[in-house]
Amino acid sequence: MESMYNLRERVPESQPFSEINGVRQYDLSMRKSALMAYQKPARRILELIKQGMTDIVEVGVNTGLLSLYIGGKHPGIAVSGIEENRNLLEVAEENLNLSVWANTRANVEFELGKLSKLPFADQSADIVFSFSSLHMWKRPVETLKECQRICKPDGIVIIEDMNRLADEGHITFVLQFLKEGAKDFMTALGASYSPEDVRQLLNEAGLPDWHVYEEDLGLIVSSRSLSL
Amino acid sequence: MTKHSLPFWKEYPERDNEWVRQYPTKHVAIREEDVFTQSPMGIYVHIPFCNRLCFSCPYIKHQTDSGITQRFLDALKLEISNYARRPYIKDHRITLGYIGGGTPTSFSSKQLAEMLDHLFGELNMSPDVELSIETTPVDINEKKARTLVEKGVRRISLGVQTFVKQELEDIGRPGDPQLIMDAIKLVQDAGFKNVNIDLMHGLNGQTMESWEYSLDKAIELGVTCVSFYTYMEFAQVSTKRRKLPPVPSKDVVDEMFLFAARKLTQNGFEGYYGDCFAKPGFQPRYGHLSWSEDIPIIPLGPTATGHLRKHWYFNEPNIDRYIDIVNSGRLPISMGQHISKEEAIRRAMVLGVKASRVDRKRFKELHGVDFATLFKREIEDLQEKGLVTMTEHGLEVTGPKGWYFLDNISKAFYSDEFKRFPQHLGADITPFLKNVAAR
Numbered sequence: 001m002e003s004m005y006n007l008r009e010r011v012p013e014s015q016p017f018s019e020i021n022g023v024r025q026y027d028l029s030m031r032k033s034a035l036m037a038y039q040k041p042a043r044r045i046l047e048l049i050k051q052g053m054t055d056i057v058e059v060g061v062n063t064g065l066l067s068l069y070i071g072g073k074h075p076g077i078a079v080s081g082i083e084e085n086r087n088l089l090e091v092a093e094e095n096l097n098l099s100v101w102a103n104t105r106a107n108v109e110f111e112l113g114k115l116s117k118l119p120f121a122d123q124s125a126d127i128v129f130s131f132s133s134l135h136m137w138k139r140p141v142e143t144l145k146e147c148q149r150i151c152k153p154d155g156i157v158i159i160e161d162m163n164r165l166a167d168e169g170h171i172t173f174v175l176q177f178l179k180e181g182a183k184d185f186m187t188a189l190g191a192s193y194s195p196e197d198v199r200q201l202l203n204e205a206g207l208p209d210w211h212v213y214e215e216d217l218g219l220i221v222s223s224r225s226l227s228l
Numbered sequence: 229m230t231k232h233s234l235p236f237w238k239e240y241p242e243r244d245n246e247w248v249r250q251y252p253t254k255h256v257a258i259r260e261e262d263v264f265t266q267s268p269m270g271i272y273v274h275i276p277f278c279n280r281l282c283f284s285c286p287y288i289k290h291q292t293d294s295g296i297t298q299r300f301l302d303a304l305k306l307e308i309s310n311y312a313r314r315p316y317i318k319d320h321r322i323t324l325g326y327i328g329g330g331t332p333t334s335f336s337s338k339q340l341a342e343m344l345d346h347l348f349g350e351l352n353m354s355p356d357v358e359l360s361i362e363t364t365p366v367d368i369n370e371k372k373a374r375t376l377v378e379k380g381v382r383r384i385s386l387g388v389q390t391f392v393k394q395e396l397e398d399i400g401r402p403g404d405p406q407l408i409m410d411a412i413k414l415v416q417d418a419g420f421k422n423v424n425i426d427l428m429h430g431l432n433g434q435t436m437e438s439w440e441y442s443l444d445k446a447i448e449l450g451v452t453c454v455s456f457y458t459y460m461e462f463a464q465v466s467t468k469r470r471k472l473p474p475v476p477s478k479d480v481v482d483e484m485f486l487f488a489a490r491k492l493t494q495n496g497f498e499g500y501y502g503d504c505f506a507k508p509g510f511q512p513r514y515g516h517l518s519w520s521e522d523i524p525i526i527p528l529g530p531t532a533t534g535h536l537r538k539h540w541y542f543n544e545p546n547i548d549r550y551i552d553i554v555n556s557g558r559l560p561i562s563m564g565q566h567i568s569k570e571e572a573i574r575r576a577m578v579l580g581v582k583a584s585r586v587d588r589k590r591f592k593e594l595h596g597v598d599f600a601t602l603f604k605r606e607i608e609d610l611q612e613k614g615l616v617t618m619t620e621h622g623l624e625v626t627g628p629k630g631w632y633f634l635d636n637i638s639k640a641f642y643s644d645e646f647k648r649f650p651q652h653l654g655a656d657i658t659p660f661l662k663n664v665a666a667r
Contacts, residue, residue, distance in 0.1 A: 003662070004661050004662060005660060005661065005662060006662050167648050168648065168649070169648035169649045169650055172649055172650055173650040175655065175657045175660060176650070176652065176653045176655040177653070177655070178655070182655070182657070182660065183659070183660075186660050
């Protein structure tokens with residue numbers, strides 16, 4: 001059957017989020033209407049949190065919404081977010097400022113840094129997670145290796161992003177709800193990986209044992225098996 | 229074949245000497261009314277404004293703004309006139325109509341009269357056209373109600389959702405059940421004999437007891453139709469939403485549906501589309517006829533959906549663009565699908581079962597095939613699941629279980645090509661599709 005969308009080939013975004021006002025608009029639309037997309041990843045991370053965990057890292061924080069949510073639920077755990085896009089980081093900082101002003105008990109920090117050289121010690125994080133960022137990573141193979149390096153031996157890496165070759169019905173369904181954000185969504189989807197692409201990246205990173213799952217519009221990469 | 233003994237009929241090798249020039253050959257008396265009969269047609273009018281935007285509603289709507297409502301109404305009238313000029317439309321009479329939204333009664337009574345006068349003035353409206361309109365308890369007053377009745381609207385539907393004060397407040401509605409009861413009485417007194425109310429189950433904090441209370445109130449108030457919908461909690465952050473009690477579990481929500489179906493049928497209502505119930509004689513024909521009888525529907529207004537001339541399509545969703553296109557003299561058709569003969573047959577099943585029954589004889593008259601043979605495998609599967617039964621007349625959805633799973637039943641008849649695509653909500657996704665003709 002012929003596909004409806006031009007998504008067969010991956011087209012990386014040349015300069016994602018290069019305008020601060022565009023990022024603020026994106027953040028606002030996420031907060032107002034696209035939080036649906038955050039629900040499952042948030043629940044998955046919360047279910048992975050165990051007694052005694054101390055450190056969680058988000059790789060590519062976007063505008064900080066997910067780290068703030070997780071941190072707010074677990075004020076005893078340090079949540080550190082790294083972002084290499086300055087505009088995204090700036091808006092994440094704005095969101096963090098507001099949450100501090102609103103007396104959040106969360107222990108959350110955001111930092112500018114290369115995702116291919118994470119500023120954390122080996123085996124220092126209980127959970128390393130990423131959401132809707134993988135498709136923008138400049139050096140995905142190195143970043144995957146870094147996720148592995150900073151994760152504790154009994155910890156878990158869980159990376160979620162869109163699946164470029166997701167069922168077209170899901171794509172159509174989401175497109176219908178996005179209105180103004182539809183163009184950016186399709187650009188991001190076009191820059192996203194397919195399950196096969198991700199397996200290739202994992203192989204190049206020397207992580208062939210990691211798991212790749214497909215779920216609705218997304219794909220989930222995990223260092224351990226998950227029961228979805 | 230029997231050998232013909234008619235004087236003008238010769239069998240080969242004898243040469244027939246009747247010069248054939250007509251067919252069929254048997255003739256009966258015919259009048260001009262038979263030749264120029266007007267087939268039935270429906271209209272769907274979408275008024276995309278609300279005086280108050282409900283966060284629980286997924287449909288495309290905009291805050292009523294006097295700066296744009298009149299410009300919109302002028303465009304809507306132009307669109308109606310554009311359709312009315314077309315020979316194909318002139319060959320039909322409008323027997324069904326539904327005015328939805330949004331909240332159509334966000335218009336003033338003067339604007340409502342203007343719209344209805346234009347509809348009746350321009351289109352061949354049948355004297356007994358079944359015209360329905362949607363409103364809310366807040367957006368209706370005596371003047372509007374009387375205008376609607378006077379101008380030919382026969383059925384009114386109020387978005388009530390619940391009669392419980394706290395539940396009303398928690399979905400962002402004015403929390404005064406008395407206001408709702410007054411509104412129902414107001415439309416009844418204004419002359420509406422057919423009054424529908426929408427109720428929601430699965431609301432924050434709703435219990436089986438409070439659901440029963442709302443159903444009892446509906447029955448007690450003498451409404452003729454009750455439709456109920458499952459509440460979808462949208463993920464949004466607001467200080468208000470965060471403090472709400474949780475929605476009932478899925479099991480309770482399911483049970484609420486079955487409970488309502490039983491209660492309403494015990495109180496003289498009959499189910500017609502799964503979650504819609506009506507007193508005998510008050511079931512609206514709009515959906516049933518447009519789906520089961522394949523009656524074409526003209527879509528009017530932004531995001532309105534209809535089907536005409538082997539296409540289903542919907543209109544431009546953006547109000548400003550809609551107005552510009554209509555003012556340029558074109559119809560605001562934005563996107564849809566050509567319906568092939570095979571898909572027309574499927575469509576008749578997909579939508580036909582939504583009316584809870586598909587008549588075998590009528591289906592064959594309309595579509596030339598026996599659906600029971602064509603969809604034997606799908607129907608047997610649905611029968612095994614206890615969702616439908618086959619009678620001598622055709623397919624019957626088995627209530628109440630089948631009513632609850634009506635959309636599952638419907639999708640059993642999708643073709644493979646359309647199986648994985650969602651229902652359309654009116655957003656224009658054409659810019660993202662491959663091979664779309666330039667517009």
